[in-house]
Amino acid sequence: MLSNFGIAGIQMQVSAFTSNVEQMGNYMRHIRMRYPWVKMVLFSELAPLGPKHSTAEVFPSQTEAQLAELARETGLWLIPGSLFERVESPEGDVIYNTLSVINPQGQIVARYRKMFPFRPYEKSVAGGNEFCVFDVPEVGRFGVSICYDMWFPETTRTLVAMGAEVILHPTMTDTIDRDIELSIARASAAQNQVYFIDINGVGDGGIGRSIVIDPSGYVLHQSEAGPEIIPIDVDLEKVRRERRRGLRSLGQPLKSFRDRDCNFTVYQDTTAFPYLDSLGPLVKPDD
Structure with a gap:
């Protein structure tokens, strides 16, 4: 199997x-020419059409087909951030935030909600309820999650337990808690001995x-606030x-988790923790 694999994160101005x-396609063509060793590109959450629910499409959709054609044209693996997906139902349509994984032949190999x-x-x-990992042949296994997912460590831990060696994480953060997310991303990488690639947008797509x-657990790159191409090998x-020897030849958290002596009751029976109910409903604060 190949050991090295080029991935370019695109911190793009999103409208x-x-x-x-079209802007995404221009980035991909530029990367294909300037960084021929890059084999995969990752955009930020909701990059193709922006964050308006009115853009939601029934999948497979016209926009997804356009993105698939860009992957085929450039010969790149494409993680285009995500799109709002509309699922039609007699009881009322349902909207998901859905990521498509597109291979260099322009085929949709996975979708993640x-x-x-x-x-x-x-x-x-x-919210979706299925984890998503996919294999790049002769390279390795990749996992995907989106934005707020990473605030729940169970998401990254599950992807890694499924064999993911790289977590591709598009986000759209335009709020004052971005500094916390940077800490969570680093902790997620260290706790799971995994590459964690967290790509935010700019403009209407984030800060x-x-x-x-x-x-x-080492930071390979941290961007500022402007548009940027981030090619990483x-x-x-x-x-x-x-994972064999331990993080920096020290702790071996994945093996320790596997061989643990304890059970986590909070995952088995939430009714055993009445304190959680005492926190009140999940609503916006109004005072």
């Missing part, structure tokens, strides 16, 4: 009022400050070595 797909919408602020978006962390053998 909420026009399609951003964001598990944790940013409630109560995203209360009209439904930038994308970050890439390696499986030793990930070393999958480094992941495998860290």
Whole structure:
């Protein structure tokens, strides 16, 4: 298997009022020419059409097909951030925040619905319930999650338990808690001995400050607030070595989790923790 694999995160100016797909294509063509060793590109959450629910499409959709054609044209693996997906139902349509994984042949190899919408602020978006990993042949296994998902460590831990060696994490953060997310991204990489690639947008798509962390917990790159291409050569053998020997040849958290002596009751029976009910409903604060 190949050890090294080039991934470019795209911290792009996102508009909420026009399609951003043409701009995404221009970035991909530029990367294909300037960084021929890059084999995969990752955009920020909701990059193609922006954050308006009115853009939701029934999948497979016209926009997804345009993105698939860009992957085929450039010969790149494409993680285009996400799109709002509309699922029609007699009881009323349901909206999901959905990420498509597109291979260099332009085929949709996986779709992932964001598990944790940013409630109560995203209360009209439904949460998915299936994890998503996919294999790049002769390279390794990749996992995907979206934005608020990473605030729940169980999401990254599950993807890693499914074999993920790289977590691709598009986000759309435009709020004052971005500094906390940077800490969570680094902790997620270290706790799970995994590459964690967290790509934010700018403009209507976020405030930038994308970050890439390696499986030793070292920050490989942290962006500022402007548009930026972030080409990174990930070393999958480094992941495998860290997991065998321990993070920086020290702690071995994945093996320790596997061989633990304790059970986590909070996951088995939430009714055993009445304190959680005492916190009140999940609503926006009004005082």
